[in-house]
Amino acid sequence: MHDNIHSLFSFGFGGDMSAASYFEDLPEDVKRIVSEHAHEFHSVDEMKKYVENLLKP
Numbered sequence: 001m002h003d004n005i006h007s008l009f010s011f012g013f014g015g016d017m018s019a020a021s022y023f024e025d026l027p028e029d030v031k032r033i034v035s036e037h038a039h040e041f042h043s044v045d046e047m048k049k050y051v052e053n054l055l056k057p
Contacts, residue, residue, distance in 0.1 A: 019044040030054055 022044075023031065030051060041047040 019047070022048070026051065 023034065026034065033054060034047060034051060037050065038047075041050065
């Protein structure tokens with residue numbers, strides 16, 4: 001399910017393990033959404049901002 005995002009951490013983000021850890025700590029539904037949009041992120045910061053917006057009340 002999360003292959004896109006794992007590829008992004010391994011290659012696109014230079015193997016950033018802190019980003020991978022951040023992703024793994026997210027709720028399952030958020031992981032699914034982030035994974036579906038992985039191709040849209042050009043940095044870990046972009047992904048984190050996207051997640052912050054998802055989690056806003």
